[in-house]
Amino acid sequence: MQASPLRKLAATAEARKKQGIKVYHLNIGQPDLPTASIVYETIYNLGKPTLAYAPSAGIIQTISAWKNYFKHVGIDFQEDEIIVTSGGSEAIIFAMCSICDAGDEIIVFEPFYTNYNGFATIADVNLHPVPLSISNGFHLPDVSEIEPHINERTKGILFTNPSNPTGTIYTKDELKRLVMIAKKYNLFLLSDEVYREFNFDSDFYSIMNFEEVRNQAILLDSCSKRFNVCGARIGALASHNKDIINSAFKFAMARLSVATIEQLAIIPLLNNPDEYITPIVNEFRKRRDVVYEYLKTIPNITYYKPEGAFYIVIGLPVDDSEKFCRWLIEDFEYNKETVLIAPAQGFYATPGKGANEVRLAFTIKTEELLKALQIIKVALEKYNKK
Ligand SMILES: Cc1ncc(COP(=O)(O)O)c(C=O)c1O
Secondary structure, X not given: OOOXXXXXXXXHHHHHHHOOOEEEEOOOOOOOOOOOHHHHHHHHOOOOOOOOOOOOOOOHHHHHHHHHHXXXXXXXXXXXXXXXXXXXXXXXXXXXXXXXXXXXXXXXXXXXXXXHHHHHHHHOOEEXXXXXXXXXXXXXXOHXXXXXXXXXXXXXXXXXXXXXOOOOOOOHHHHHHHHHHHHHHOOEEEEEOOOXXXXXXXXXXXXXXOXXXXXXXXXXXXOOOOOOOHHXXXXXXXXXXXXXXXXXXXXXXXXXXXXXXXXXXOHHHHHOHHHHHHHHHHHHHHHHXXXXXXXXXXXXXXXXXXXXXXXXXXXXXXXXXXXXXXXXXXXXXXXXXXXXOEEXXXXXXXXXXXXXXXXXXXXXXXXXHHHHHHHHHHHHHHHHHO
């Protein structure tokens, strides 16, 4: 079981702070904005005499709220097609367990969200990586480049759209390729859309909009990012495929239930999503623009304009980004400040890949982002003179 590579350098960062160095955290996808007060008001007003287990598939009002939310974003689900999960994380694990026997394979596009590795270990499933390239902003390759990765043990394709760690949003045409492959090889499509609203330049197209894979698509979702409620741990698995829902429900029964208080607390958010999501997305669009503009001033790096989420993978003129990130946090300072960034190796399954790439998360305010980027720029100059 892998340790989270994102947290590896965190202990060093804490030690550095004790030495009086300010550390900008660009390493973790935990949004910094405040949670809507209605969440806490709902909790204060609950007054339940007994804090009971919720039903395994979710509290009925929470399921209805998810249904309303999905309808709002143009996806029609019935209540019995939705299972409330403990974050998107549990939805992904349930989906893997539901489509695979032990030792089966799921295709992922690398770089991918690093916890997929951990989820696959829990589910006893092998992830089979298909490489993407920074040269086209990590968009999907042609069908002919995906097909050779399919074998008799392949059960599905798992993809994040919009993507963590790259911020890429797949176009309708790219999704069509996946739909075509899923039809041809009878595969499930596991669409992780936890960043759905973080699409900055165009309309977002969901895999659920393709009728032809109605029975093969599984939607994996979460309140965490779009509502700034990562600690509430509320997600959902949704599918029109009754067998998948029945199977996921068995896993849900085995873990009894998702936290009752949090399920109730997020209902107002799901029932009225725009009010809460729009300001958050506007803030992240601003941050994306600030980062993209600043990157233009750093020599010899490779980058692109991320279309969504709140991440970017950039190529650096260094031989080993892990070494560079460690040096940044252990040894470097600029005006008594430094940054913590994530080496990209942890987002790849293929050894050696991502060795000169890092991921930045835009989870601090724009003024701080600018300072952090300046530190990276100065640090790169110094590192390459060493
Ligand atoms: C792509 C992606 N999927 C799923 C998750 C899981 O989030 P949660 O379990 O909080 O819903 C994350 C969290 O960072 C993520 O980036």
